[in-house]
Amino acid sequence: MLKGMFTAPDPGRVRLRTSARAVLGVGSAVTVSHLATGSLPAAIAGGLAAMLALFTVGDATVRAQAVTTALLPLVGLPVLALAAGLHEHALPRDAAFLAVVFAGVHARRWGPRGQALGIFGFMTFFMAQFLRAVPQQLPELYTGMLLSLVAAGVVRFALWCIERRNPPAPVPAPLTARGLARPTTRQAFQNTVACALALGVGQLVSDQRWYWAVGTAWWIFVNTASRGETLVRGFRRVVGTLLGIVVGLLVAVPLHGAPVPSVVLVAACVFGIFYTAAPSYSWMMFFVTVMASLLYGLLGVLHPGLLVLRLEQTLVGAAAAGLALALVLPVTTHAATDAWIRRALVAVRQCTAASARRLAGDAQADPAPHVAELELLLVRVRVSLAPLLHPLSPLRARKARALEVMAHLDVCARQARGLAEVAADPEASHDARLTAACLRVEAALHALEPAACTDAPAAASGVAAPQHHPGAERALAHLHDLERALAALAAPLLSSPRAPLAGT
Structure with a gap:
């Protein structure tokens, strides 16, 4: 696991730069908050707000990211006031927390902005429990949060701008889905039930630190789409938390909240959270747990029993998420x-059709966006297949099927990418053989998913040129390999998922 964290690909060192920027942004936010308020809770609140702003805001453009960041206080400040006002009233507080959970998950229907605002709202309520915020503290907490968001924004958008051009991840459900057919609505009910179970059992375990169980149940559902994905995420969260507790016992407890080493280690944890978030959820949770231990040390309440309690509450939250997955939609x-x-197959078809039109002389046809979408979709396929590919999975036939599907889809992506590169060559010209090859690819796609390929193929447009251009030869090679990969997908996709594949 450690080797994978350091060997995971980092094109353009984006993860490295984003992690270093996070340390600068969070460090600046904490410094400004502490200087302005002189309050440790306000500095911690500001640091967490800055970290969430840098971590959760993931819009496709810098402009959209700035707008979402500016909207965070409109969600966070009222939620913080609500949580602080209900601090001494358990039942209304719990009901309000669950309402925030439901609204936060349901907000994901509005894309990356809704996701960021929903997470910020939930974590603001969570943070209020962590700090035991009361109404008298609201002025300093508001000041700390607002100044921190400004400081993080200056770092992100002025001092160190790393623009993200990737479109938001697509969703499998049609946009016309309504009610419980909409994934965000279904997950809102699932997550609320999971958090309610975690809240109830967590309070039986500890009436002071029950919110850890709720936080576990909430985060297990983020960026998951199936029962298997969520269970694997829960397992990885428990593993990362357990490792973090071990390090907390060995490092954070002996420090006794010493300011300088604790702050340095918190900065290292912030870097680790951002650097490992994409390749390893377990390592991200490891750094989150170590950071929480150090923060409790700074607040003067850390002891070994508290870390053991954190593990117990993590187990409660993971179990609650598992029950909700099994029982609720x-x-x-x-x-x-x-x-x-x-x-993904629709994206392959669109890429093939656009490439064919481009080779036929249509300068407006551009397969590049479809290739980018295909790459994003394959990432989601890998995440979705992770439960079947997990070393502890007992489903050998389904594991073999998943490996074969992923291998063939990788071939499809590689050939689609190569075809798009050929089509981008201004010297490449149309060849009559491309029409037949594209139609064969279209037929192979229809055989795999007739409902997804209702549009007529655009491969036949243009006038065939008698010469055989080298670009056309390369395009034909990509199309032939793509056709073979699609044909090979028929066996694992169209047969029963539990039946063994031929030759296995």
């Missing part, structure tokens, strides 16, 4: 994976 791994695969 469950979505199987097969159903979720199948939806992502079908969307």
Whole structure:
């Protein structure tokens, strides 16, 4: 696991630069908050707000990111006032927390901005429990949060701007889905039930630190789409938390909240959270747990029993998430994976059609966006297949099927990418053989997913040129390999998911 964290690909060193920027942004936010308020809780609140702003805001452009960051206080400040005002009233506080959970998950229907605002609202309520905020503290907490968001924004958008051009991740459900057919609505109910179970059992375990169980149940559902994905995420969270507690016992407890080493280690944890978030959820949770231990040390309440309690509450939250998945509107791994695969095949078809039109002389046809979408979809397919590929998975036939599907889809992506590169060559010209090859690819796609390929193929447009251009030869090679990969997908996709594949 450690080797994978350091060997995971980092094109353009984006993860490295984003992590270093996070340390600068959070460090600046904490410094400004502490200087302005002189309050440790306000500095911690400001640091967490800055970290959330840098971590959760993921819009496609810098302009959209700035707008979302500016909207965070409109959600966070009222939620913080609500949580502080209900601090001494357990039942209303719990009901309000669950309402924030439901609204925060349901907000994901509005894309990256809704996701960021929903997470910020939930974590603001969570933070109020962590700090035991009361109404008298609101002025300093407001000041700390607002100044921190400004400081983080200056770092992100003025001092060190790293623009993200990737479109938001697509969803498998049609945009016309309503009610419980909409993934965000279904997950809102699932997550609320999970958090309610975690809250109830967590309070039986500890009436002071119950919110850890709720936080675990909430975060397990983020960026998951199926029962299997969520269970694997819960397992990884428990593993990362356990490792973090071990280090907390060995490092944070002996420090006794010493300011300088604790602050240095918190900065290292912030870097680790951002650097490992994409490749390893377990390592991210490791750094989160170590950071929480150090913060409790700074607040003067850290002791070994508190870290053991954190593990117990993590187990409670993970178990609550598992029960909610099994009982409330469950979505199987097969159903979720199948939806992502079908969307990937649509992207292959669109890329092929656009490439063919481009080679036929249509300068407006551009396969590049479809290639980018295909790459994003394949990431989601891998995430969805992770439960079947997990070393502890007992489903050998389904694991073999998943490996074969992923291998063939990788070939499809590689050939689609190569075809798009050929089509981008201004010297490449149309060849009559391309029409037949594109139609064969279209037929192979129809055989795999007739419903997803209702449009007529655009491969036949243009006038065939008698010469055989080298660009056309390369395009034909990509199309032939793509056709073979699609044909090979028929066996694992169209047969029963539990039946063994031929030769296995």
